[in-house]
Amino acid sequence: MKHLLLSAALAASLILPAYGAEPAPIPSPGEIAAAAPASDWVAIAPSDLLVMDLAPDAKGKPRHVVIQLMSAPFSQGWIGNIRKLAAAHWWDGTSVNRVQDNYVAQWGDATEKKALPTGLTAVSESRYVASDPASGQAAVDGKPAIRLSKDEANRRAKQFEQAGKGDIFGGASMADAYAPGVMFESGWPIGYSSAQVPDSRWPLHCYGAVGVGRNLSPDTGSGAELYAVIGHAPRHLDRNIAVVGRVISGIEHLSSLPRGTGALGFYEDAAERVAITSIRVATELPAADQPRFEYLSTESDSFARYADARANRRDPFFITPAGGADICNIPVPVRPVAAK
C-alpha cells in the first residue's frame, strides 16, 4: 500500500496492532507495548469506569464512551460528586451541547435548570493540586496523611532528579513549558511544582482528558458539567480546572461530532444537541456489560522503553529521531482485557 504514514500512524494508536507478518527490525512504541508481559498491565477497577451512552448515530449504531476516573489523590472531591450524579441517573436525558474544534466537547443539562442531587460537595480551588510533602507524607483531599513506601519515595526522588535535568527515559527530553516537572504516576500524566521532590502535583489536560466546567473563580464546578479534550492539549487549563479522568474508549463519538456554530462552539439549534441516554459507573451495569480495561504500568520497564521509543523513533519509517517528546504525546497504552 503506497503513500501511507506507516509506522508513524501505528505509533499514534493507543492500542497498537501487530502490522504485517515480519517483526520490525527495531520495534515501534506500539510493538514494545504489545510485547510487554502480562504482569506489566494493570487492571482498571470497574468502579473507576464511567460508561456514557449517547443516542445511536444516524445509521443506528450505538455510541458508547468509556471514561476512566482519576486516581487518588487527585480531584477526589469532584469525583465523589460525579459518583453521586451517576448513581442518581442525573445525566440521563441530558446532552452534548458544545463541540468546539481543537478544544472540547462538553455535556450536561442544556436548560441549566435541572435540580442537582443533594449532598454534592463544593470543592475548594486548593484541590486543583494535591499535596505530597517531601517527607513522604501525603495529605490527600482532607483525608489523613498517608505514608509512601521507602521504595516509592526513592523512585519518585529519582524521577524528580531526572526531570530536573529535562531527561526522563534513557536520556530523552520531556522539556515542558507549563510545569517545572512532569512525570507519570499510576498511569496518569502529572505536573509537579518543582523538579526536585515536589510539594504539590496535578493532573494534565492531555488529549481525551475529562474536566469539570465551572463559572468564574471561586466557583470550581460541581461535576455535573463535563468536557473532554478533543484537540491539542490545552495545558493552560492545568491547575485552573479540575481534571477528573480521561476517555479510554469511544472518544471518536465525541471528537467527530459536528462543531457548534455558536460562540464557544455551542450548538445554536437545540436539535443539534446529541442526546445522552445514560451515564453509569460500570459497577451499576450487569456484570456481562461491564467494560474491562487495563493500562501499561507507568512504573514498568516496558513503559520506560515505550516512552523512550516515542521520544526516539528508530522504527523504519523514521529518519530523524526527535530526542524528546511532549508528555501528552506519550499516551499511556490502554487496552480492553481479552475475554477468557
Place this chain on the structure above:
Amino acid sequence: MKHLLLSAALAASLILPAYGAEPAPIPSPGEIAAAAPASDWVAIAPSDLLVMDLAPDAKGKPRHVVIQLMSAPFSQGWIGNIRKLAAAHWWDGTSVNRVQDNYVAQWGDATEKKALPTGLTAVSESRYVASDPASGQAAVDGKPAIRLSKDEANRRAKQFEQAGKGDIFGGASMADAYAPGVMFESGWPIGYSSAQVPDSRWPLHCYGAVGVGRNLSPDTGSGAELYAVIGHAPRHLDRNIAVVGRVISGIEHLSSLPRGTGALGFYEDAAERVAITSIRVATELPAADQPRFEYLSTESDSFARYADARANRRDPFFITPAGGADICNIPVPVRPVAAK
C-alpha cells in the same frame, strides 16, 4: 450563561470575537489580537492559498477548506509539485480516504493508479530542513543564496539567544522537547537546530498542519497524497515528513469526519470516502470567489503581547497562569479580510 469555560474557550479560537459589551479588565489573547492595528496584519497572497471543495455534506451544505501554503525557504520543492497537481486539476474526483482519531485526515487517489502529471520533482530528504548559515546567507532549496538584512539578522540572533534561555516573550517559557529552539518566522512556527544562531530550521507539525504522505525512506512523497493534522501535534514527524502548509479555514470539515475503522484509520468501505470536488490555487478561481485572509505578523509587538498572554493567562477566568506555552498552543491568529 452558566458552566462555560469562558475565557479559556475564547482563547482557543483562532479568530477571537469580542465577547460581551464591557472590555475585560485584563485582555485575553484574542482581545489583544483583535485590538492590533491594521498595520500588524499581513495579507496572504491568493497565490499561496489552496481551496479544497469537498462534496456537500449530508444536509447539502458546502464544505470549503482553505490551506495556506508554506512560505519560502521551507518545502518549496513539494509545493512546486502541489501547484502543478492543482493546475492539472489532478485531485478532482479523488477523496479523503483516511481519518485517524487524534492524528490525521488524509486525501489523494484511493486507487493509487491515477497517473501523475509530468514534470513533478523528486525532492531530497535534505529539504525537510532549510539551510540558513549564521553569516546571514541562506541557500534555499538549491536557489542562489539570499542575504538577510542586518535588522533581520539581528532580530533572529536576539530571538535565538532568548530561545536558548527557554524564554521568548516577556520571560515566558517555550521549553520544547522536540527541538533545541523554536520560534515564529513570517507567521509560521519553526524549529531550529541550535538555540544559538542556527544553521538549519524546519516547519512544525502543529494542529492543522498539512504534510506530504510518503513511503519508506528515501521516498519523500510527491505531494499528491496529503494529510492535515486533526489531533495533538505529532511533532515526532518534524524533519521526517515535509510540512507544506496549514488549514486556515474549514478544518472542521476534516476534523469532524467519521473515523475510519480500518488499520491506520482508513475507510474500509469505499462508500465511506469523502469525495473531493476540486482543489485549486485560489488565483485560478474567479476574482469574486478568491478567499482573502491575513495573519497577525509574528514580528509585531501585538503578536509578542498575544503570545505572552497565551503563556500567562491573566484574564478573569484564570487563577494560575502557567508561565509558559507550547509553541503549538500559540496559534498564529488568522482572519478573513473584511469586505470593503
